[in-house]
Amino acid sequence: MDYVNIGVIGCGHMARDLAHRCIKLGRCRVSAVTDPDQETLAVAASEFMAEPVADAETLCNRPDVDAVIVGSPPGAHLENVLAAAAARRPIFCEKPLGVTVAECDRMIQACDSAGIMLFVGHVLRLFPLFAYSRTVVSEDKIGEPRAISICRTGYGTAFHRGWRAKRELVGGLLLEVNVHELDYMRVMMGEPLRVFALMDNVYGKMDFEDQCYVLIEFEAGKTGCLHASMSSPIGEYRVHLQCTRGNLVHGGFGGSLKYQPADGQVTEVLSADLTGMNPYDRELSSWIDAMTGGAKPLITPHDARMAVAMAECAYRSAAERRPVELSEVLNRRG
Ligand SMILES: NC(=O)c1ccc[n+]([C@@H]2O[C@H](COP(=O)([O-])OP(=O)(O)OC[C@H]3O[C@@H](n4cnc5c(N)ncnc54)[C@H](O)[C@@H]3O)[C@@H](O)[C@H]2O)c1
Structure with a gap:
């Protein structure tokens, strides 16, 4: 995977900024977006010329989505990360990874079992x-x-x-x-x-x-x-x-x-x-390098769990x- 097709889950301030940065880094395009707020979804779809999708599970299972950015509120990270792990899509999740250690453990275990990378934005x-x-x-x-x-x-x-x-x-x-x-x-x-x-x-x-x-x-x-x-x-x-x-x-x-x-x-x-x-470009570059070339990521799921x-x-x-x-x-x- 040299060029990454990204799906964005939760298209608020942070995820949209991250997605724009990924595009500017020259190694990604945004292919699909989802957000429960219909106005936000429409804005994001037009901003990225991406497909608006009903929910995270549908987005993650699309053939034109290689990896996802999760930018939902922290209390919704669990459901979104689990959806991406089930579809075996590498994840950039905003911090905090979860709102409890038990949630972090479920996400880390799901990503480990799926053999996909989980990167958390401790920028x-x-x-x-x-x-x-x-x-x-x-x-x-x-x-x-x-x-x-x-x-x-x-x-x-x-x-x-x-x-x-x-x-x-x-x-x-x-x-x-x-x-x-x-x-x-x-x-x-x-x-x-x-x-x-x-x-x-x-x-x-x-x-x-x-x-x-x-x-x-x-x-x-x-x-x-x-x-x-x-x-x-x-x-x-x-x-x-x-x-x-x-x-x-x-x-x-x-x-x-x-x-x-x-x-x-x-x-x-x-x-x-x-x-x-x-710093945001640096964390995203580290995520993309780790995802595409196997480089060691700057931030590990263990770091996120410990915080x-x-x-x-x-x-x-x-x-x-x-x-x-x-x-x-x-x-x-x-
Ligand atoms: N690293 C940083 O510097 C930084 C800065 C700000 C926010 N953040 C993090 O980014 C995340 C989002 O913050 P924000 O400022 O972009 O908030 P925001 O309110 O701008 O965006 C959140 C979006 O998630 C959507 N959403 C709500 N429930 C959802 C669900 N169940 N599934 C998918 N999407 C859902 C909302 O409709 C909204 O569009 C949080 O985890 C926050 O902690 C990080």
């Missing part, structure tokens, strides 16, 4: 400052990571209506938004062992938390702290990484990254000066007001 780790922080650590500029704290706060009215206001479809703030940060924390710190979380619903606009603190113990006693909020009119994005010989701070999606060894000077790198492929597991531990911790071991959610069946 945040590919954004320039996040990626550069990994370079600073891997080049041993400030020693080994010991503690990470991330503050991602803001106020988005998009969460006050539609599917984003409903836990059933979103999973919760930690899944819809901060599964990105959980994935990045694991990339920097290694495997998580236990989680303690406190949550609140300050504004009550959604039927889930709009404010949470999550404390994570990683392997070898490393620690992580995430402050996530959707009830902060003054928004902020900040990463602080404490290492054995120095530290690093960065501003996330923009601004700069600074690092300083305890016995050396501050080095500052501007996000705007970090050139390279757009969901960290969130699930946090939800159980907040509900039961106790630290929750990762093993409690990873080893559960059903």
Whole structure:
């Protein structure tokens, strides 16, 4: 398969952007689209000059669909990924893979049994400052990571209506938004062992938390702290990484990254000066390379499952007001 015919399931903002990027990369066309919203379906069909199809199962079984992009709300990823796996079509699924570990396990098992690739869009780790922080650590500029704290706060009215206001479809703030940060924390710190979380619903606009603190113990006693909020009119994005010989701070999606060894000077790198492929193009290229040429994908289903597991531990911790071991959610069946 050199040229990929893509079917798009859930033709909202994200999936359409991803599909346009696939076309621009010059290796794909969009042959079929499906969406339960008829207006969205008609717009997508005309935008891509693709066939509008009634449902995911019909789309996945079309001979002109080689692979699919799943961009439905998180609570619907399971049904759509299972439909693609049953038809043996490789999948790019937006994050979070599922809203529980049990859902992730069903999807991973279905894809493994079908022998098809499942790629999940944990794109945040590919954004320039996040990626550069990994370079600073891997080049041993400030020693080994010991503690990470991330503050991602803001106020988005998009969460006050539609599917984003409903836990059933979103999973919760930690899944819809901060599964990105959980994935990045694991990339920097290694495997998580236990989680303690406190949550609140300050504004009550959604039927889930709009404010949470999550404390994570990683392997070898490393620690992580995430402050996530959707009830902060003054928004902020900040990463602080404490290492054995120095530290690093960065501003996330923009601004700069600074690092300083305890016995050396501050080095500052501007996000705007970090050139390279757009992070979304990079994840899609990795998916296409893995699908067409067998290259190793940048993000694995295990990565996606672990990020969901960290969130699930946090939800159980907040509900039961106790630290929750990762093993409690990873080893559960059903
Ligand atoms: N990686 C990122 O940077 C990023 C950014 C935004 C959203 N996302 C993810 O993308 C996904 C979609 O978000 P969005 O912003 O595009 O939302 P959206 O509301 O714009 O699009 C969702 C679409 O899914 C359709 N849909 C609803 N139920 C469906 C079902 N059962 N099957 C198929 N389609 C269904 C809706 O009609 C809608 O057109 C979510 O998983 C979200 O977390 C990722």
